Amino acid sequence: MSRLLIQNGRVIDPANNLDQVTNIYISDGKIFAVGDACEGFQADQTIEATGHYVIPGIVDICARLREPGLEYKADIASETVAATSAGITTLCIPPDTDPVIDEPAVVELIHRKVKNAGHANVVALGALTLGLKGEYLSEMAALKTAGCVGLSNARSPVHNTLVISRAFEYAATHNMTVFIEANDPWLSNKGCAHEGPVSTRLGLPPIPYSAETASIAHYLELITDTNVRAHFCRLSCARSVEMINQAKTMGLNVTADVSAHQLHLTEMDISSFNSQCHVIPPLRNQRDRDALRTGISHNILSAICSDHQPHEIDAKQAPFPATEPGISALETLLPLTLRLVNDGQMNLTTAISKLTKEPAEILGINRGTLSQNAAADICIINPATEWTLDANSLISQGRNTPFHGWNFTGKVSQTLIDGKVIYSAN
Amino acid sequence: MTHVAKPDQLLEKLATDLNNLLEQRGIDNPLMVGIHTGGAWLAEKLHALLNIKQPLATLDISFYRDDFSRIGMNPQVKASRLPPQVENIHIILVDDVLQTGRTIRAAMNELFDYGRPASITLACLIERSGRELPIQADAVGQILELNDHEEIKLTGPEPLAWEIKRLDKAP
Amino acid sequence: MVNKATRKTDNMIGKDLWNIQLDNNGNLKHLLTIEGLSTEMLTSILDTAETFAGVNESVKKVPLLRGKTIVNLFFEASTRTRTTFELAAKRLSADVLNINISTSATSKGESLLDTLRNLEAMQCDMFIVRHESSGTAHFIANHVAPHISVLNAGDGRHAHPTQALLDMFTIRRNKGADFGKLRVAIVGDLLHSRVARSQIHALNILNTGEIRVVAPKTLLPKDIEQMGVSVYHDIQSGIKDADVVIMLRLQKERMQGALLPSEQEYFQLYGLTEERLKAAKPDAIVMHPGPINRGVEIDSTVADGPQSVILNQVTYGIAVRMAVMSMTLGSHSTSDDKQRKSS
Numbered sequence: 001m002s003r004l005l006i007q008n009g010r011v012i013d014p015a016n017n018l019d020q021v022t023n024i025y026i027s028d029g030k031i032f033a034v035g036d037a038c039e040g041f042q043a044d045q046t047i048e049a050t051g052h053y054v055i056p057g058i059v060d061i062c063a064r065l066r067e068p069g070l071e072y073k074a075d076i077a078s079e080t081v082a083a084t085s086a087g088i089t090t091l092c093i094p095p096d097t098d099p100v101i102d103e104p105a106v107v108e109l110i111h112r113k114v115k116n117a118g119h120a121n122v123v124a125l126g127a128l129t130l131g132l133k134g135e136y137l138s139e140m141a142a143l144k145t146a147g148c149v150g151l152s153n154a155r156s157p158v159h160n161t162l163v164i165s166r167a168f169e170y171a172a173t174h175n176m177t178v179f180i181e182a183n184d185p186w187l188s189n190k191g192c193a194h195e196g197p198v199s200t201r202l203g204l205p206p207i208p209y210s211a212e213t214a215s216i217a218h219y220l221e222l223i224t225d226t227n228v229r230a231h232f233c234r235l236s237c238a239r240s241v242e243m244i245n246q247a248k249t250m251g252l253n254v255t256a257d258v259s260a261h262q263l264h265l266t267e268m269d270i271s272s273f274n275s276q277c278h279v280i281p282p283l284r285n286q287r288d289r290d291a292l293r294t295g296i297s298h299n300i301l302s303a304i305c306s307d308h309q310p311h312e313i314d315a316k317q318a319p320f321p322a323t324e325p326g327i328s329a330l331e332t333l334l335p336l337t338l339r340l341v342n343d344g345q346m347n348l349t350t351a352i353s354k355l356t357k358e359p360a361e362i363l364g365i366n367r368g369t370l371s372q373n374a375a376a377d378i379c380i381i382n383p384a385t386e387w388t389l390d391a392n393s394l395i396s397q398g399r400n401t402p403f404h405g406w407n408f409t410g411k412v413s414q415t416l417i418d419g420k421v422i423y424s425a426n
Numbered sequence: 427m428t429h430v431a432k433p434d435q436l437l438e439k440l441a442t443d444l445n446n447l448l449e450q451r452g453i454d455n456p457l458m459v460g461i462h463t464g465g466a467w468l469a470e471k472l473h474a475l476l477n478i479k480q481p482l483a484t485l486d487i488s489f490y491r492d493d494f495s496r497i498g499m500n501p502q503v504k505a506s507r508l509p510p511q512v513e514n515i516h517i518i519l520v521d522d523v524l525q526t527g528r529t530i531r532a533a534m535n536e537l538f539d540y541g542r543p544a545s546i547t548l549a550c551l552i553e554r555s556g557r558e559l560p561i562q563a564d565a566v567g568q569i570l571e572l573n574d575h576e577e578i579k580l581t582g583p584e585p586l587a588w589e590i591k592r593l594d595k596a597p
Numbered sequence: 598m599v600n601k602a603t604r605k606t607d608n609m610i611g612k613d614l615w616n617i618q619l620d621n622n623g624n625l626k627h628l629l630t631i632e633g634l635s636t637e638m639l640t641s642i643l644d645t646a647e648t649f650a651g652v653n654e655s656v657k658k659v660p661l662l663r664g665k666t667i668v669n670l671f672f673e674a675s676t677r678t679r680t681t682f683e684l685a686a687k688r689l690s691a692d693v694l695n696i697n698i699s700t701s702a703t704s705k706g707e708s709l710l711d712t713l714r715n716l717e718a719m720q721c722d723m724f725i726v727r728h729e730s731s732g733t734a735h736f737i738a739n740h741v742a743p744h745i746s747v748l749n750a751g752d753g754r755h756a757h758p759t760q761a762l763l764d765m766f767t768i769r770r771n772k773g774a775d776f777g778k779l780r781v782a783i784v785g786d787l788l789h790s791r792v793a794r795s796q797i798h799a800l801n802i803l804n805t806g807e808i809r810v811v812a813p814k815t816l817l818p819k820d821i822e823q824m825g826v827s828v829y830h831d832i833q834s835g836i837k838d839a840d841v842v843i844m845l846r847l848q849k850e851r852m853q854g855a856l857l858p859s860e861q862e863y864f865q866l867y868g869l870t871e872e873r874l875k876a877a878k879p880d881a882i883v884m885h886p887g888p889i890n891r892g893v894e895i896d897s898t899v900a901d902g903p904q905s906v907i908l909n910q911v912t913y914g915i916a917v918r919m920a921v922m923s924m925t926l927g928s929h930s931t932s933d934d935k936q937r938k939s940s
Contacts, residue, residue, distance in 0.1 A: 197819075200819055318708070319752070503645055503648050506648075535660070536659075540656055
């Protein structure tokens with residue numbers, strides 16, 4: 001079987017507290033050993049990684065690939081190729097596809113498409129309620145057997161609190177994590193911008209803090225009650241970080257993530273009605289952005305995700321409130337995270353941990369690590385490459401990014417999945 | 427370039443000529459209308475010199491110009507001050523320099539929007555070369571031959587003086 | 598905020614909200630919002646409007662925009678505003694095309710951009726746009742052919758610049774050009790009001806002494822103080838010693854969003870009556886962008902009373918719109934041509 005050696009790279013593996021220049025030995029698609037020497041290992045192929053970072057493949061906890069249902073925006077094949085070019089080896093998709101991921105057949109369809117595409121791994125969240133309608137429980141056990149790594153109602157509200165409570169209890173019965181996009185639909189009320197000076201000045205329908213925070217408070221009580229393992233997705237407010245911190249301090253089994261763009265942009269970025277910055281939850285103010293950054297560096301937040309939402313051009317070509325929210329973000333996840341490191345906002349190990357080890361743990365998958373026998377999903381980065389993002393050169397089918405023209409340092413040179421080189425920059 | 431007499435000297439000549447002309451034509455109690463900005467300064471003085479009873483009127487032709495699409499809105503546009511109607515009134519239209527004739531064309535169009543005057547007499551301090559329309563003055567201070575790239579402009583209101591400059595390129 | 602130092606500007610993100618209104622020579626090309634315009638620009642618009650007010654009183658019609666085609670592109674029903682724009686255009690001798698598109702029709706297929714491309718193909722010179730979504734006028738200005746001017750006739754809750762200008766014109770006519778000594782109170786539904794937002798910008802640019810907003814908290818957008826106003830929840834103290842009282846229209850739908858309990862209670866607390874108006878300066882003027890809800894935000898005796906200038910606002914609206922149309926359509930000439938004169 002094929003044996004691969006990656007030598008002389010700076011190997012950073014937060015799962016094993018490793019950060020040193022050394023070699024990685026791969027056999028049969030799995031990590032065979034990490035160290036300076038491995039007696040008797042005969043490599044069929046050697047990758048020279050001097051001056052490069054060698055990290056576990058990135059695990060993106062939330063990416064919408066638009067398939068099934070919205071293939072005119074993007075599809076599994078196009079987006080998994082984009083993912084591997086950006087060092088992402090595993091993607092987790094929310095259940096709000098069309099059809100909704102609320103039965104095993106849909107999961108199987110997706111797995112088949114992913115296998116045919118032959119690029120990044122894809123895991124799916126199952127619907128918490130049937131059709132995401134918030135009325136009946138989905139067949140959670142069957143979804144788990146089909147491969148769902150967790151449950152979520154995505155952005156769809158569950159108005160009946162009793163249904164939430166029972167769904168949580170049932171999920172807990174099957175030892176499944178629930179993924180919560182905290183949003184009170186009454187308070188967010190067709191809004192499209194953070195309630196603050198910018199939305200007031202531009203007259204954009206506002207979304208107050210409380211749309212997120214009141215919802216988190218509501219869910220925290222139900223989590224306490226049902227003892228379900230819960231993950232809060234895409235926080236946007238400073239107060240949310242505080243609430244998650246308190247909940248964790250009190251011993252609650254909760255984790256949370258933030259999207260990379262929330263760590264860089266603020267409400268100021270929509271002040272010219274820039275629809276590329278129309279995202280949900282909305283960009284808030286600088287204090288919130290700083291609190292989210294602190295949340296990452298102080299380990300209150302566990303993961304940085306892309307919240308990838310590719311769109312066709314027309315989706316962003318309308319008056320701001322009429323545009324569709326979201327960013328084509330796979331290819332900026334690592335660059336934006338490295339930028340925080342380069343700007344001194346967090347250390348490299350923490351940053352890598354938030355992209356690999358911790359999201360993999362939340363999803364309960366044996367990836368995001370370079371431990372012996374783990375799948376050999378690896379990302380090799382040239383940290384010195386300086387480059388400028390050009391929206392028109394994105395590999396994703398969605399070209400909707402507010403980061404067009406941004407300068408970045410550090411770029412993926414190779415991506416391996418199960419020990420095979422899937423992407424190579426040159 | 428020929429010599430240009432001082433505006434005040436020319437004004438006296440213009441006043442005399444105009445007076446004779448009005449007598450000859452049998453016009454009494456005319457309405458004097460000065461075109462912004464130079465024409466209005468001159469009209470004020472002529473109005474006094476000729477002892478005209480009707481209050482002085484002024485006209486801003488900015489809204490009637492034929493070159494709006496090329497040069498846009500005049501930033502110093504002033505309101506026209508005319509009596510509510512000019513029906514059957516003899517008008518003396520006063521401007522500083524008659525060159526292409528386009529200003530006078532615009533001014534007459536504007537006057538006709540106020541009504542049908544009995545007659546219009548055009549008085550100009552200088553009539554220079556460069557006519558583009560079949561328009562001529564009835565009373566003139568001085569006739570002047572200038573090249574296309576020379577420009578003469580009245581500055582004022584106190585004192586009135588001529589500013590003559592050469593344009594960098596011929597218009 | 599984004600790190601400007603390392604960000605390259607490009608035409609997708611680098612355009613400032615208000616700067617797209619001006620051409621390279623600093624002339625007004627579009628009028629989308631009051632925000633960001635200079636004091637000199639506002640004053641110049643008002644001065645030009647002053648001369649057009651004269652035209653309206655005398656000849657009624659001038660040939661300035663003969664041969665130009667102006668399109669009233671209204672995605673939101675409005676007879677009054679559309680009519681004043683139409684009248685202004687006609688008094689400038691422009692050809693006017695009225696197009697009313699219900700937003701439901703556009704959502705059924707043809708996108709806003711498709712609609713624009715079609716109209717552009719008809720050789721139009723100006724779009725006057727009203728739309729229920731904030732930012733529509735900017736969106737259109739960013740996408741039209743370079744020879745077309747865009748005037749915002751109201752976009753969502755964002756801006757209604759010509760209304761604010763005619764209000765400034767009305768204030769100037771009644772109170773003089775020195776806004777520094779004026780105290781202006783804006784009363785009512787500021788949350789939904791594009792008129793109020795534009796008025797606040799205009800009043801600030803003209804260096805108004807004090808700008809007050811008066812409303813219950815449910816009708817005030819968050820952080821409105823940051824726009825340079827002081828906030829009052831009580832009308833009596835809010836209009837005390839005011840020189841100008843601007844009443845805003847209360848939409849009947851507001852009861853439905855639980856913003857207010859009833860029209861009756863609103864009138865009791867915020868309605869402008871003769872008695873209440875005594876708190877303002879004795880020579881205070883009362884304004885309203887119209888249409889008025891008598892007995893909801895304003896009492897008939899005040900609306901029709903000696904301090905009301907509401908009908909003057911309508912008259913001045915035509916002159917102000919004539920000024921804006923001629924200034925924007927006149928900005929398309931090249932600077933080369935500007936040197937050319939005819940005498």
